[in-house]
Amino acid sequence: xxxxxxxxxxxxxxxxxxxxxxxxxxxxxxxxxxxxxxxxxxxxxxxxxxxxxxxxxxxxxxxxxxxxxxxxxxxxxxxxxxxxxxxxxxxxxxxxxxxxxxxxxxxxxxxxxxxxxxxxxxxxxxxxxxxxxxxxxxxxxxxxxxxxxxxxxxxxxxxxxxxxxxxxxxxxxxxxxxxxxxxxxxxxxxxxxxxxxxxxxxxxxxxxxxxxxxxxxxxxxxxxxxxxxxxxxxxxxxxxxxxxxxxxxxxxxxxxxxxxxxxxxxxxxxxxxxxxxxxxxxxxxxxxxxxxxxxxxxxxxxxxx
Amino acid sequence: xxxxxxxxxxxxxxxxxxxxxxxxxxxxxxxxxxxxxxxxxxxxxxxxxxxxxxxxxxxxxxxxxxxxxxxxxxxxxxxxxxxxxxxxxxxxxxxxxxxxxxxxxxxxxxxxxxxxxxxxxxxxxxxxxxxxxxxxxxxxxxxxxxxxxxxxxxxxxxxxxxxxxxxxxxxxxxxxxxxxxxxxxxxxxxxxxxxxxxxxxxxxxxxxxxxxxxxxxxxxxxxxxxxxxxxxxxxxxxxxxxxxxxxxxxxxxxxxxxxxxxxxxxxxxxxxxxxx
Numbered sequence: 001x002x003x004x005x006x007x008x009x010x011x012x013x014x015x016x017x018x019x020x021x022x023x024x025x026x027x028x029x030x031x032x033x034x035x036x037x038x039x040x041x042x043x044x045x046x047x048x049x050x051x052x053x054x055x056x057x058x059x060x061x062x063x064x065x066x067x068x069x070x071x072x073x074x075x076x077x078x079x080x081x082x083x084x085x086x087x088x089x090x091x092x093x094x095x096x097x098x099x100x101x102x103x104x105x106x107x108x109x110x111x112x113x114x115x116x117x118x119x120x121x122x123x124x125x126x127x128x129x130x131x132x133x134x135x136x137x138x139x140x141x142x143x144x145x146x147x148x149x150x151x152x153x154x155x156x157x158x159x160x161x162x163x164x165x166x167x168x169x170x171x172x173x174x175x176x177x178x179x180x181x182x183x184x185x186x187x188x189x190x191x192x193x194x195x196x197x198x199x200x201x202x203x204x205x206x207x208x209x210x211x212x213x214x215x216x217x218x219x220x221x222x223x224x225x226x227x228x229x230x231x232x233x234x235x236x237x238x239x240x241x242x243x244x245x246x247x248x249x250x251x252x253x254x255x256x257x258x259x260x261x262x263x264x265x266x267x268x269x270x271x272x273x274x275x276x277x278x279x280x281x282x283x284x285x286x287x288x289x290x291x292x293x294x295x296x297x298x299x300x301x302x303x304x305x
Numbered sequence: 306x307x308x309x310x311x312x313x314x315x316x317x318x319x320x321x322x323x324x325x326x327x328x329x330x331x332x333x334x335x336x337x338x339x340x341x342x343x344x345x346x347x348x349x350x351x352x353x354x355x356x357x358x359x360x361x362x363x364x365x366x367x368x369x370x371x372x373x374x375x376x377x378x379x380x381x382x383x384x385x386x387x388x389x390x391x392x393x394x395x396x397x398x399x400x401x402x403x404x405x406x407x408x409x410x411x412x413x414x415x416x417x418x419x420x421x422x423x424x425x426x427x428x429x430x431x432x433x434x435x436x437x438x439x440x441x442x443x444x445x446x447x448x449x450x451x452x453x454x455x456x457x458x459x460x461x462x463x464x465x466x467x468x469x470x471x472x473x474x475x476x477x478x479x480x481x482x483x484x485x486x487x488x489x490x491x492x493x494x495x496x497x498x499x500x501x502x503x504x505x506x507x508x509x510x511x512x513x514x515x516x517x518x519x520x521x522x523x524x525x526x527x528x529x530x531x532x533x534x535x536x537x538x539x540x541x542x543x544x545x546x547x548x549x550x551x552x553x554x555x556x557x558x559x560x561x562x563x564x565x566x567x568x569x570x571x572x573x574x575x576x577x578x579x580x581x
Binding site: 187196 | 358385386388389390395396398402403404405406407411412415416418419421422442481482485
């Protein structure tokens with residue numbers, strides 16, 4: 001039972017990270033109808049920028065950890081958002097009115113570009129950082145000596161995710177930008193006729209998605225203590241699976257799917273085999289696509305005749 | 306172009322490959338009046354609308370919009386969101402194109418994008434919550450609420466637009482177009498599919514919009530609506546203008562009657578009369 005509880009905590013933390021990435025997939029799919037396969041690499045870029053900012057701040061002698069974390073968070077969100085904006089501008093917008101497959105192929109190409117660019121610029125080795133946030137709480141200790149640990153970093157990941165989700169939900173449901181985004185999602189032509197600059201709204205979607213991915217990248221860096229140029233691929237595909245599981249296009253679905261994938265992966269590793277955890281996660285993708293293509297919270301597409 | 310003209314279409318031509326949809330069409334719409342564009346199916350009316358609202362780039366001719374302050378805008382050079390933003394022209398389509406998943410109120414709020422965009426300092430200031438944005442948002446809600454009251458949908462404000470009754474959706478579309486605060490409102494068959502009572506309510510709404518000072522350009526097949534509210538009617542057939550004038554003049558025009566119902570004038574006259 002204790003073992004189960006511990007895995008539940010681990011799964012929720014991992015799921016939070018997947019969920020933050022999955023939101024970027026689902027938002028972009030909702031508004032432009034394409035899968036942004038470069039999104040996983042945006043997450044990786046976010047991790048690297050966080051790492052670089054960390055090292056710079058430490059080398060200038062900053063020691064106050066809350067200040068460092070805040071600066072790293074803001075810098076990595078801002079620069080990664082710029083990456084997101086640029087990618088949309090140069091790789092997707094020129095193909096907006098091309099055939100349906102074109103932006104997707106462009107996205108796959110962009111994913112390779114980012115992976116290889118990071119490999120060349122930062123090297124192929126795994127980049128570790130020393131653990132920043134130490135300590136935690138022992139929730140329960142059983143008779144045979146097994147302890148349920150809740151580390152401070154886990155608390156931070158989950159809290160940050162909750163706060164971001166609250167801000168993000170408010171943004172989408174209550175602000176002008178959110179209304180514009182939903183309007184563009186439903187009818188771009190009509191939105192433009194009402195004076196909404198559709199291109200700008202789409203750019204903002206990429207910017208927000210990339211900023212959330214940057215937060216996920218930072219969390220990953222803090223939680224696992226390392227980044228490498230290839231981490232975007234598997235994490236990105238898993239977040240994509242999460243978005244599909246939750247119902248692609250649905251924002252709460254993406255978060256729910258992220259948590260589900262995180263839990264499935266963790267429990268699989270805990271009770272079956274760590275080596276096959278990716279098989280478990282991706283089997284979910286296949287099963288969902290076959291048996292419920294609209295996912296948990298997705299709306300079925302009804303074609304009106 | 307006289308002071309009273311808001312829209313002047315001059316020798317507008319639109320070809321699609323070898324097909325001429327609109328040929329050398331010239332007409333003017335007067336300020337604060339309702340101008341109707343009528344004609345049989347396939348006459349090219351919607352093509353004219355699409356040229357005015359930037360969907361098509363005309364093959365030839367000019368479309369000028371003159372604002373109250375004397376600014377002249379070449380509509381054929383604008384497209385996309387600039388039609389609403391710079392030219393202040395709003396339009397609706399033959400079929401309903403509300404945002405079905407958003408509430409009635411939100412539909413009207415999206416239409417106030419530009420007012421809110423300025424107030425939010427192009428997003429940045431809005432994100433950090435400057436007070437002017439909050440005030441602008443309140444004004445936008447007040448305007449939207451006003452319109453909901455006018456179209457008698459105030460109690461449905463928070464319902465998804467897609468769940469409203471057909472006639473309500475039609476009125477909501479007009480209200481949404483009006484929330485962009487247009488100088489010229491272009492309506493493509495607003496009465497299509499409405500029953501007699503709903504069309505009467507629509508006529509009333511359009512007349513009240515006119516008396517508030519917005520010019521209206523209208524495509525409509527429902528003659529009871531056209532004849533009742535139009536100040537000026539332009540009749541098209543096969544891409545050319547065949548007649549124009551007041552409702553009475555158009556109704557008595559032999560060419561119009563022929564275009565609508567072949568050459569049997571008596572029968573055609575009966576239809577035209579029946580509409581009034």
